[in-house]
Each structure stands twice: as C-alpha cells, then as structure tokens.
Amino acid sequence: MKRACIVGYGAIGPVHAEALAGIPDVDLYGICDIDKERADKGAAEYHCKVFYDLDDCLKDEEIDSIHICTPHYLHYGMIEKCLVAGKQVVSEKPITMKKEEFSALLREFAGKPVYPVMQNRTNKCVTTLKQILDTDTELGKLISVKGIMTWHRDESYYNSAAWRGTLAYEGGGVLINQSVHTLDLMIYLAGNVESVNATMSNKSLQGVIEVEDTVDAFMKFKNGATGIFYATNAYGKTKKPQLELEFEHASFQYINGELYRDKQFVCRDDHKFSGKEYWGSGHGRLLYDLYANQKAFTVEDIRNTMETMFAMYESAEHGTTINVR
Ligand SMILES: NC(=O)c1ccc[n+]([C@@H]2O[C@H](COP(=O)([O-])OP(=O)(O)OC[C@H]3O[C@@H](n4cnc5c(N)ncnc54)[C@H](O)[C@@H]3O)[C@@H](O)[C@H]2O)c1
Known part of the structure; x- marks a missing residue:
C-alpha cells in the first residue's frame, strides 16, 4: 500500500x-x-494530514508518492526535490515548463519514478483506437492527422490565479496548458513528429494575457504523414477536442467523445471516473492503473510531445520550420 500526498490543492488537486x-x-x-x-x-474532507510546505512532506518518511498539482513554473524544481528525497512523483502537465528543464529531467533522472499525467490517453475511444492502429494490418499508410481544440477561457479564468496568462509562471498559453493533451493524442496515435511550422497569436485577450490564446501548426511525422493542429481559447464554448486520422484504406474520427471508422460508430468514452467532461475523466483511470496495476506512462513516453510543443514555440517565435529536438 503506497501513501500519497497531493501538493497544490487548487482546481486539479481535488480531482486527484x-x-x-x-x-x-x-x-x-x-x-x-x-x-x-x-x-x-482538503485534509478535513479526506481525514488526512495537512502540510503547508513541500519540504515538510519530503521529511515525512511515511510518504511514498507525491502528486504535483501546482502552477507550471514550480514543476521541475519540485520534481527534482522529490526525486532527490527518494519519493515517487506523479506530475501534472506540463511536466516541465521549459525545454532546458525537460532535457535536464531526461539527463539527470532517467529511469526514476516520475509519472506524467496525460490522462486522455486512457479514454475508452483512445485505447480502442490505439489497439486498432497497433493491430489492424489493412489500414495502409497513414496520410494525414488533424487535431482541433476550441475552448473558452475568458478574463475571469485568467484572473482566477496570478500565474495564469503569464510567460514567467505559465510559460505559454493555450498550447502548453489546454491543448497539449490534444497534441499528445495526435502523437500517441500517429507516431513521433519530425518537424513543425507553427504560428501563435493572442486574438481575444490582448492586454489581459501575455501568452497565446490561439495556435496553429503544420507537422511532418517521422512516418511520412502530415498533420494539422489548431487550438484556441477564444471560442465561445468549451468543446471536446476532435481528432481525425486518414489512412490509405480507412479514416477515423474522434468527435464529441465518440469514435467512428469510415463514418461507422465504434465506441463512446465512458465517465466512470471523476473529472470535468472536457478534461476527460481519465485521472481516475490513469491513477488506478498506476497504483493498482503498476502501469504508467513515463517521461520517455511523452518525450516527443514535449519536444514538439517546445519546437512549436520556437517555430512561432522565429517564423520558421523547426526540427523536433
Ligand atoms: N491534466 C489536466 O487535465 C489538468 C487540468 C487542470 C489543471 N492541470 C494542471 O494542474 C496544475 C495546477 O493547475 P490548477 O488549475 O489546479 O491551478 P490552481 O492555481 O487552481 O491551483 C494551484 C495550487 O497550487 C498551490 N501552490 C502554489 N505554490 C505552491 C507551493 N509552493 N507549494 C504548495 N502549493 C502551492 C496554490 O495555492 C493553488 O492552490 C497545472 O500544472 C495545470 O496545468 C491539469
């Protein structure tokens, strides 16, 4: 039986x-x-110990596993401290805010127990589609992939915590925070990305946030497929992300939480676990897999997602195509 402690109890801490x-x-x-x-x-609700400082959690020998649910700029430093103290780490996305931190994590802590939260990988439609892609030999070559995310994040959302919407503390906007999950699913299903050409803009919240509210990108995958990615926080409603994968002999659509193959219904996501609809209810499934089945995604498993994300920021900054890594 592992003993876990949640660090950061704002919006996502209670979901953990x-x-x-x-x-x-x-x-x-x-x-x-x-x-x-x-x-x-939180401690009163769950009848557990309360801490006000990560260092006190690290000194407590009873704790095996620490869940990092704090703002982006704190992630790498906290992960480092936890690993040095011999704790297992479950970290919210983005596992690191900066490219150099991600490289340091790979270099300094290879093989250490750090488990990123990319919970949408556990959605029923995603696991079903992944299995089809891994086993169906009739699909032909992958031609193209599309990922679209349209959410609503207004001034009140960004004002709800001081770190939101700032380059120094959030590290970016819709890409690093909201749509990194959609990007991750594209890569998880379609394979690793080789190069990206991205543009970013702040369309709806000029003067309110320093970061992008909209990103679009053209991607080349290592397997020869191409990809189109579009994400915005400027939509009037928060909708479930959409994915399309076009193969030579089949096409898949993941839309409104349902999976279709050549327009035929395949399956629907279930909501057996807690979590907001548009985040996916995968936290429960992901954490269940980790603690009950010792099955988890590793830092290496999300490496191309992180490196593609950082490459998109670099591409938008320099206005050029960037090779990933
Ligand atoms: N996986 C998902 O779908 C998902 C969804 C929402 C948020 N997140 C991620 O979870 C993280 C937290 O986001 P949030 O929306 O809950 O933010 P939040 O601002 O609502 O909560 C963060 C909490 O961390 C606390 N905190 C700040 N500094 C701390 C420190 N040094 N020690 C301990 N606690 C500290 C704050 O007081 C706050 O309560 C972010 O990385 C975010 O991207 C992931």
Missing part, C-alpha cells in the same frame, strides 16, 4: 484526491498547499 480516495491500493495520506485554507479544507 477524489480519484485516490477510490483506489484501494493507495492511501491519501496528506494534502499540501501554501494556501492554508485550501489545504485545511
């Missing part, structure tokens, strides 16, 4: 808590937040 409380193989041992009111409230 609810998921952990439903998994018999892990004990929600502690909740930590520098905001005492939030930490106290």
Whole structure:
C-alpha cells in the first residue's frame, strides 16, 4: 500500500484526491498547499494530514508518492526535490515548463519514478483506437492527422490565479496548458513528429494575457504523414477536442467523445471516473492503473510531445520550420 500526498490543492488537486480516495491500493495520506485554507479544507474532507510546505512532506518518511498539482513554473524544481528525497512523483502537465528543464529531467533522472499525467490517453475511444492502429494490418499508410481544440477561457479564468496568462509562471498559453493533451493524442496515435511550422497569436485577450490564446501548426511525422493542429481559447464554448486520422484504406474520427471508422460508430468514452467532461475523466483511470496495476506512462513516453510543443514555440517565435529536438 503506497501513501500519497497531493501538493497544490487548487482546481486539479481535488480531482486527484477524489480519484485516490477510490483506489484501494493507495492511501491519501496528506494534502499540501501554501494556501492554508485550501489545504485545511482538503485534509478535513479526506481525514488526512495537512502540510503547508513541500519540504515538510519530503521529511515525512511515511510518504511514498507525491502528486504535483501546482502552477507550471514550480514543476521541475519540485520534481527534482522529490526525486532527490527518494519519493515517487506523479506530475501534472506540463511536466516541465521549459525545454532546458525537460532535457535536464531526461539527463539527470532517467529511469526514476516520475509519472506524467496525460490522462486522455486512457479514454475508452483512445485505447480502442490505439489497439486498432497497433493491430489492424489493412489500414495502409497513414496520410494525414488533424487535431482541433476550441475552448473558452475568458478574463475571469485568467484572473482566477496570478500565474495564469503569464510567460514567467505559465510559460505559454493555450498550447502548453489546454491543448497539449490534444497534441499528445495526435502523437500517441500517429507516431513521433519530425518537424513543425507553427504560428501563435493572442486574438481575444490582448492586454489581459501575455501568452497565446490561439495556435496553429503544420507537422511532418517521422512516418511520412502530415498533420494539422489548431487550438484556441477564444471560442465561445468549451468543446471536446476532435481528432481525425486518414489512412490509405480507412479514416477515423474522434468527435464529441465518440469514435467512428469510415463514418461507422465504434465506441463512446465512458465517465466512470471523476473529472470535468472536457478534461476527460481519465485521472481516475490513469491513477488506478498506476497504483493498482503498476502501469504508467513515463517521461520517455511523452518525450516527443514535449519536444514538439517546445519546437512549436520556437517555430512561432522565429517564423520558421523547426526540427523536433
Ligand atoms: N491534466 C489536466 O487535465 C489538468 C487540468 C487542470 C489543471 N492541470 C494542471 O494542474 C496544475 C495546477 O493547475 P490548477 O488549475 O489546479 O491551478 P490552481 O492555481 O487552481 O491551483 C494551484 C495550487 O497550487 C498551490 N501552490 C502554489 N505554490 C505552491 C507551493 N509552493 N507549494 C504548495 N502549493 C502551492 C496554490 O495555492 C493553488 O492552490 C497545472 O500544472 C495545470 O496545468 C491539469
């Protein structure tokens, strides 16, 4: 039985808590937040220990696993401290905010127990599609992939926490925060990306945020396929992301949480676990897999997603195509 502690108890920390409380193989041992009111409230609800400082969690030998649910700029430093202290780490996305931090994580901590939260990989439609792609020999060559995410994030969202919308603390906007999941699914399903050409803009929140609210990109995959990616926070509603994969002899569409093959219904995502509809309810499944089945995605598994994301920022900054890595 592992004992887990959640660090950062804002919007996503409670989703981890609810998921952990439903998994018999892990004990929600502690909740930590520098905001005492939030930490106290969570600890009271789950009858667990309360901490106000990560360093105190690290000193507690009872804790095996730390869930990092803090703002982006804190992720790498916290992961580093936890690993040095001999703890297992489950980290919210992005696992690091900066490219150099991601390289350092790969270099300094290869093989260490760090598990990124890319929970949409566990959606039923995604696991079903992945299995088809891995086993169906009749599909022919992959020609092209499309990923689209249109969400609504207005001024009140960005004002809800000081780190949001800032380059120094969020590290970017719709790409690094909201649509990295869509990018990750494209790569998880279609294979690794070789180069990207991206543009970014702030269409709806000029003067409010420093980061992009919209990104679009052309991608070349290592297997010869091409990709189109579009994501914005400027839409009037938050809709489920869409994916399309075009093969020589089949086409797949993942839309509104349903999977279609050549326009024929294949399956629908289920919502057995908690989580907002558009985040996916995968936190529960992902954490269940980790604690009950010792099955998890590793930093290496999300490497091309992270390197493609950083390459998109570089491409948009320089106005050129960037080779990934
Ligand atoms: N996987 C997903 O679908 C998903 C969804 C939402 C958020 N997230 C990610 O989760 C992370 C947190 O996002 P959020 O929306 O919950 O942010 P938030 O601002 O709502 O919550 C962050 C919490 O961290 C606390 N905190 C800040 N510094 C701290 C420190 N030094 N020690 C302990 N606690 C500290 C804050 O007080 C706050 O309560 C981000 O990386 C975000 O991208 C992931």
